[in-house]
């Protein structure tokens with residue numbers, strides 16, 4: 085495939101003070117450079133939009149990853165096709181996944197990119213088998229050490245990470261209580277096998293938790309923050325565990341919400357633990373194997389919400405914060 089002499093990419097123009105807006109990013113044209121020895125050119129076909137992006141465009145030097153610099157191409161996971169190559173392990177026509185950035189094309193020597201196995205679509209590589217699925221399995225297996233017969237509460241349950249946790253827990257025989265922000269999302273969670281579903285926007289969360297978890301709660305996979313945390317910690321069983329994966333309700337807040345009192349952590353000898361996928365990138369092959377066990381048994385579905393065109397990435401991220409994404413949010417270029 086011929087490569088264009090110029091390509092477009094989206095760079096960070098300014099750090100937003102609240103939501104990402106029209107001023108946050110700008111599109112720039114770049115001249116395509118010739119390949120050096122051991123390099124290949126990727127035409128990007130799919131980009132991943134993730135809640136973490138809001139943090140990456142905050143000038144906080146003390147987070148788990150440095151902020152994107154002003155003028156830098158926006159950091160992003162993505163998938164693309166190799167269109168020119170001087171690298172024997174990355175031939176023309178192969179698909180790669182990894183850190184592409186918001187760009188139509190890039191030159192790589194392979195660092196941070198991996199070949200997509202046959203049969204793995206870009207949508208699957210960026211959702212259930214990709215970063216969201218790998219995050220889900222770390223939190224579920226390593227942090228919660230979840231066991232059959234126990235009760236788990238999953239917030240953000242209809243999302244990219246949450247829906248994988250729900251399905252693993254259903255498959256493993258746990259009592260699964262799943263929270264989401266619309267009746268349509270709750271219906272999907274019921275179809276996936278969650279025993280209890282709660283629309284956190286319209287249901288009384290405490291009443292529903294009492295109904296679905298009469299014997300208390302053993303695990304919480306926390307994706308959102310908000311009042312559910314308080315109700316769960318009030319009902320946590322002895323030696324219960326909370327995996328803190330995300331607090332999307334707080335990503336725009338200058339003053340994050342107050343967490344529950346620690347008193348029940350003492351009384352119930354419970355554990356609350358945060359984690360990030362970035363600490364585990366090198367474990368990708370093992371984590372994917374763990375997810376494939378569920379996938380190959382037909383127990384792991386994925387849903388994607390695809391926006392069209394590079395430009396749609398700029399404000400598309402906001403959909404993650406009002407819940408208008410229905411599945412893993414992607415951009416097809």
Ligand SMILES: NC(=O)c1ccc[n+]([C@@H]2O[C@H](COP(=O)([O-])OP(=O)(O)OC[C@H]3O[C@@H](n4cnc5c(N)ncnc54)[C@H](OP(=O)(O)O)[C@@H]3O)[C@@H](O)[C@H]2O)c1
Pocket residue numbers: 134135136215216219240241242243244245246263264265266269307308309310328329330331332333334359360361362403404405406407408409411412413
């Ligand atoms: N620790 C890690 O390494 C890691 C890695 C990946 C993701 N995460 C975190 O995991 C969480 C889920 O990420 P994802 O990629 O799977 O996104 P997602 O769940 O596919 O999309 C975000 C969802 O969050 C919900 N939401 C937005 N604002 C909310 C609020 N104020 N209260 C409750 N729910 C709200 C919305 O669903 P509703 O319609 O249900 O409200 C929205 O669809 C995020 O917090 C993300 O930062 C962490």
